[in-house]
Amino acid sequence: MRFGVNYTPSGNWFHSWLDFSASAVARDFEAIASLGADHVRIFPLWPVVQPNRSLVRASALADIVEVVDIAASFGLDANVDALQGHLSSFDFLPSWLDSWHRRNMFTDPDVVGSTAAYVRQLASALAGRPNLLGVTIGNELNQFAHAPHPSPHTVGPGQAASWLSTMVAAARDGLGGAERHAPSVTVAQYDAAWYDDDQPFGPEHAAEHGDMTITHSWVFNGAGQLHGSLGAGSVRHGEYLMQLAAAWNREPGRPNWLQEVGAPTTVVAPEDAPDFVERTIRHAADVQNAFGVTWWCSHDVSRALADFPELEYDLGLFSSDGVLKPVGARFAEVARELGGRPSEQAPPAEAIVLDDVDAQGRPNPHVRRSCAPGGGFARAWLAVAEESGRGPQVVLRSRSTDRAMLDARGIGRLIEAAGTADAPVSVPHPAVAP
Template identity: 50%
Template structure:
């Protein structure tokens, strides 16, 4: 790679996390493939190229030794329906956690309480389940690959009310074991894991940036500005509209150059991002993310609004869709469609920008990152990066233990490394 002029990579994927318009993820209980086909028609009409779909774990594996064949067949029919409309599909297995609700099999709770990360029998059952799903989809051309589950790290630590605690080493072994099961089931596909932002921001959290950026076939980031970012900086502040870009660059500090980064979730949460500003936020967020090297894709959360007929969701969950529950296109849906059209006109990817300036990140040991709270909203590093972004500086991130490695800096096109305190002051 020419360090002075980053070269465009493969076409950037642009898609949506699929939330069924009828029944939300409970649609597996009353499975209607025609409803799903109509949903996929509405997404294909936006010019999207993929969806991420979610298998509710308790329904697919209701007993430790039972994986329901009918559920696996239904998943295959969902992937096929997407393919008929030109959509590729990534599949999450361990759901796990979705929109504030936990879906954990009964054989892991109450009288059968076991740790999902460390219990030998449980991990063996999880691996068998994930391999089964992967193998069932391996021959479908539009199957992207597996993600172990949605933000499963939230089960491992506070603030979960009943966490399955584990150590950093145990979390790493769990990831490696289950990703190996994905690879056995579907060799050569893109297999990943996903975490919510405690992995980047919460000191002592067992899932670490090194896990996220060095384990699996790609790094996934989930960008949500309700984490204190929009509260501190407002809906149009640099930290807010550059948040996805920030997480991409933060993750690349731990990765080797060339590792793909997937913005697997990003959305416009009300009321921090009001409905009248959702399209503007959507366009700015995606355009800023597109300036990054090694960007694999962006998958918006979510496809369709949660129906108001369903109770007890946090209020923001009812309005995150690109389309309504009646499949009407919303302003943010039109914004994504416009970006998709621009991407196609540019051959799938605009050129990434040069980032000769890097911000120095010292979190202590790179494997465990005990000082990663500096990366969170309000932290010195976070605020310094945001200040640079507001001044028009597209900064990359360099770990302290790599800041003197000229080969590493040259490979990333870095010619200047700034201390965050020099940016924000003492």
């Protein structure tokens, strides 16, 4: 098991890329390493690195590489996101994609070609760093593709797949051209991919592109409102989402990475947050093929910075002035305990069947809705998890008769989910919440 932290700079948040300070990064990484973390995920701002469609700034690439090298000096591996993209309710798109120059980021040929060129150059600059964990194409870029984004870049599922294929290929080419290079290439989506039937980026995109299946688990999506701070549906949400995502994996041994998970105090009471951290991690660590858990985030956003949603100001394991918080102390305890445990856990032998198709084999247009917090399938999965003590695997009905696949996944018993037509809880996306 890998245990890491999404790195939010303690000074000036991600705006610190504008006045990069190696000493400030070193101070933050020293604190992160003290938690027993083994990696950091870092977020260069796309407009800072590629301010013009035909210009990738060499000095910005050098800053990114220096951050990776600083991580190495503290025994930390580094995963680098390419396209930011979207962070903590703020969008960071280059000016050549906005206003007078607005073009579709997913489908315009010139934009796609220039974006891929940047991803390739970034990966090439990072290639060969011994502590490079990998490159993630971008942070939750599927939020640009559909509502509730105020001005989405419309794209269809097939076009989304084509865009992802282009970006993954560019990253692999930059890293050395291998189909499965030692540093991973990954695709990160927010959970509308699994919960919103209208979201054009779906589960298959997570499961069929890149080297791992990535999940981002946030209980402000309805789970926390429905189940409370420490209810099973809250502390098991990361585990559930990992199992749900794994259902679409075509390779039974494909790694599952809980790449973002945090304790938003808008729905997790501050006094419950340390227990939420521990229970969430322990449940996630029981998922088969779990690669690791990367907590969001390292440091609080300073309240000197304006206009963030309230929950963003206290998600850190450290305060913005570097003081270890109770959630950070608990994360450290669990990471040190489980970090030495073998990552290959025996898979749950039970699997609950998800109706991605009906009895005639026709696609179920509401399958993702039933999986959202409060939906019928989500409730059925949770009931089995609470009865058995460990969350069951999930099997798509369209694959439920594939005996070889079931055997490869270690599944010996299939469970039918009842009442999957129940409506999920409806909550606003935090990017548009007050």
